[in-house]
Amino acid sequence: MSKIIRVRFGFITITILFFSINFSFANLNAKVDERFELTSIIFRLANANEFVNNNVPNYVQDIDNYFKSYKNDTLIKFVKRIREDRGIGYDAVSNITGHLLITKNTVCISPKVNIHNLCVIDDRWNLNNINTFVKLLNKFYKKTGFHNFYVKHNSLYEKTQSNFNVIFNQIESNWFQSFFGKSLPNQDIIVNLCNGSSNYSLTVQNNNNTNTYGIIIGCVKVDKNRIPIFDESIIPTIIHEICHQYTVPLIKSNIKDFLTSANAIFPFIEDKMRLFAYGDPETLIYENINRLCVNAYFKEYPNFFEQYYIKNDEDVGFIWMDDMVTSLDNFYNNREVFKSFSDYLPQLSCFMKYVSDNFETVQLLYKEKYPVIVSVFPNINSIVSDSINEIRITFSRPMWDASSISVTNDSTLLKPKLKLTNWSDDKKTFVISTELSPNTNYGFTLNHALFLSDKAYSLKDDFIIKFNTK
Numbered sequence: 001m002s003k004i005i006r007v008r009f010g011f012i013t014i015t016i017l018f019f020s021i022n023f024s025f026a027n028l029n030a031k032v033d034e035r036f037e038l039t040s041i042i043f044r045l046a047n048a049n050e051f052v053n054n055n056v057p058n059y060v061q062d063i064d065n066y067f068k069s070y071k072n073d074t075l076i077k078f079v080k081r082i083r084e085d086r087g088i089g090y091d092a093v094s095n096i097t098g099h100l101l102i103t104k105n106t107v108c109i110s111p112k113v114n115i116h117n118l119c120v121i122d123d124r125w126n127l128n129n130i131n132t133f134v135k136l137l138n139k140f141y142k143k144t145g146f147h148n149f150y151v152k153h154n155s156l157y158e159k160t161q162s163n164f165n166v167i168f169n170q171i172e173s174n175w176f177q178s179f180f181g182k183s184l185p186n187q188d189i190i191v192n193l194c195n196g197s198s199n200y201s202l203t204v205q206n207n208n209n210t211n212t213y214g215i216i217i218g219c220v221k222v223d224k225n226r227i228p229i230f231d232e233s234i235i236p237t238i239i240h241e242i243c244h245q246y247t248v249p250l251i252k253s254n255i256k257d258f259l260t261s262a263n264a265i266f267p268f269i270e271d272k273m274r275l276f277a278y279g280d281p282e283t284l285i286y287e288n289i290n291r292l293c294v295n296a297y298f299k300e301y302p303n304f305f306e307q308y309y310i311k312n313d314e315d316v317g318f319i320w321m322d323d324m325v326t327s328l329d330n331f332y333n334n335r336e337v338f339k340s341f342s343d344y345l346p347q348l349s350c351f352m353k354y355v356s357d358n359f360e361t362v363q364l365l366y367k368e369k370y371p372v373i374v375s376v377f378p379n380i381n382s383i384v385s386d387s388i389n390e391i392r393i394t395f396s397r398p399m400w401d402a403s404s405i406s407v408t409n410d411s412t413l414l415k416p417k418l419k420l421t422n423w424s425d426d427k428k429t430f431v432i433s434t435e436l437s438p439n440t441n442y443g444f445t446l447n448h449a450l451f452l453s454d455k456a457y458s459l460k461d462d463f464i465i466k467f468n469t470k
Contacts, residue, residue, distance in 0.1 A: 030164040030189040032157035034150050036216060038107070038141065039097045040194035045071050046079040048089050053196035055219055058226045059156060060194070066149055075136035082129050090277075091200045092124045094216050096133065098204045105147060107138040113212075117205040156193075160219070160228045164191050167230045171238060172301055179296060180246045181340025187213035187245075193228060196220065199237050201244035215241040236294055236309055243293045250342050251286050257349040258285045264356040268363070269317040276316050288318050289348065293341065295325045299332075311369075311456035319366040320355045322455065327351055370460055371397045371453040373446075378467040386440070386469040391416065391432040393446070393465070397453040398427035404450035405432075408464055413443025427454065440469050 041063055043051040054060050070076065082088045099118055101110035109115050109130070119126050140146070168189065176184040188202075195218030202214040217238065219228035251258070262281035266273070273279070278287055291313045298306035313321040331344045338344045355362055377392045378384040401423060407415045420433040430451075436442070443466040448459035 028168070028187070028189055030161050030168055030191050030217075032161060032193065033188070033190045034102055034147070035097050035100045035107075036094070036190055036192045037150060037194065038102075038137070038146060039093050039100075040192055041067065042075065042079060042137065042140070043083075043089070043093055044194055045073075046076050046083065048079075048083060048093075050090055050196065050198050051093075051194055053194075055196055056193050056222055056226065056228055059153065062149075062153070063194070067144060070140070070144055073140060075133075075140045078132060078136055082133070086124045086129065088124050088129075090198065092122060094200045094202055095122050096125060096130065098202045098212070098214060100134070100137075102141070102147075105142060107134065107141045109134055112206050112208075114205045114207050156227065160191055160193065163227065163229050164189075164217070167232065167234055168238065170232070171235060172297075175297055175300060176242065176246070179293070179300075179341055181342065182246070184242070185211075185213045185245065187215065187242075190214055190216045191219065191228070192216050193219050199241055201241040203245060213245055217241070232303065235303075236298070239297050240290065240294050243290050246341075247290045247293055248286065250345065251289055254345050254349070255282065255285065257346065258289075258352055261349070261352040261356040265352075265359060268359055269319070273317040278317070284317075288321075288324075288352075291318060291321065292324055292328075292348070295321065296328055296341075299325060299328060307454070308456040314366060314369075320351075320362050322369075324348070324351060369397070369453065369455050369457045371395045371399060371451065371457060373459070373463055376465055381466055381468075383468045383470060386436040386438040388436060388469075389434060391434055391465070393430045393432075395428050395430070395451075395453070397455070397457075399423065399430070400452040400454060400456070401427075402450050402452055403430060404447035406445045406447055408443045408445050408466075410443060413441050413466060415444045416442050436469050438469050442467055442469070 040051050044060075044063065045067055079088070095118060099109055099113045099115055101108055101112075115127075115130065119130070173184055176182075195216060197220050198218050200216045202212075202216060204212040204214075206212060215238065217234065221229050221231075223229045259281065262284045266281040266284055269284075273284065278284060295306070295310055295313070298309060310322050310325055318324075327347070328344075330347065331338050331341070372395070373393055374396050375392075375394045377390075378388060403421060405415075405418065405421075407413075416432070416434045416436060418432055419435060422431050422433075423429065424431060443464060446459065446463040446465070448462045451459045
């Protein structure tokens with residue numbers, strides 16, 4: 001796994017040619033691409049776990065039924081072998097697919113691309129396994145009549161594309177020019193029905209030293225008609241993948257400024273980061289800066305969930321992200337000095353050095369972001385008068401206007417009558433207006449997941465409140 005991750009960012013070349021034309025998303029439309037459907041289906045047949053999902057039920061049922069007699073095909077056996085021997089999977093599949101061309105019922109390497117460069121930037125591939133893979137893929141394509149399968153699903157693809165484009169065009173495309181100081185390159189926006197929750201950024205070097213860019217977005221939801229649908233929750237993913245096209249070359253040329261700090265930090269968070277396939281200090285740097293840029297977008301275009309995105313990054317292991325996003329205020333307040341994000345990188349390098357030098361403090365501050373209950377009235381297990389008409393629960397941090405209360409598992413405890421609930425002005429105290437009865441054992445549960453701090457951190461566990469009336 002670590003080998004796969006080590007080259008995750010390598011598929012984007014060091015020097016990226018940005019077009020002088022300022023493309024906006026109005027010029028771009030998503031498409032389902034036959035090449036990517038082909039290779040993702042191949043890896044599904046090879047039981048590659050990242051491509052095995054049932055997110056689009058009718059479609060994958062059609063796949064399994066149509067190709068079931070080919071699960072032991074020579075191509076499938078070869079894919080299993082190179083997956084085992086070379087770690088071919090995940091983005092390695094999109095990398096090779098971006099270099100393919102389907103024309104006149106034939107699958108081949110596009111004559112426009114520099115296939116040798118792929119071997120350099122993604123060492124899971126070499127000319128031998130590429131040639132064998134493409135040769136067997138072409139045979140599979142022809143003997144299975146894959147194009148017929150693809151055409152048969154055109155209606156599904158068109159509806160998927162349409163659903164995606166509605167969301168895609170909500171993104172403020174001019175932000176990329178404003179933030180990075182370089183125009184958004186024209187690119188392929190590919191929706192892949194077999195990718196599941198996996199998403200990738202793609203850069204293919206051409207023989208004329210230009211690049212072809214793209215992002216590949218998977219499908220995780222369907223509507224009642226089993227058509228893939230998308231909502232605003234996919235927007236951070238889209239921005240994330242496009243940002244890689246900017247951040248990878250920036251980091252490659254400044255990696256030495258961050259590496260010492262990353263080497264010092266990584267051992268503290270290695271176990272958590274490996275759960276998310278971030279296997280080394282260099283990957284930490286790339287992903288940290290890229291996620292920061294995504295958060296910068298939502299700093300400029302908030303959508304109510306921006307704090308949740310930061311919290312999610314911290315859960316992955318980037319426990320300094322909230323402070324790092326706050327530090328971008330200095331970038332925005334001094335744009336006459338920092339013309340683009342690249343000008344601000346030295347400041348971020350110093351920020352990461354501070355994090356590495358003070359990591360114990362950073363860890364402590366992170367733990368304190370989780371709210372705890374500091375007081376309850378009536379107190380737990382106390383006996384009070386039934387004239388009490390308020391229950392007050394005070395938290396250690398300001399909270400969001402959200403709550404969830406349920407009965408306990410103890411059938412002898414009665415849940416109080418809830419007349420009204422609200423939060424104090426400082427958002428630290430949850431107030432329940434109630435009406436109590438005498439000689440009653442009361443109890444209820446605060447459901448931890450919906451008691452969120454202003455930083456989007458929830459109570460770690462459900463909290464049971466019990467008291468009696470006289």
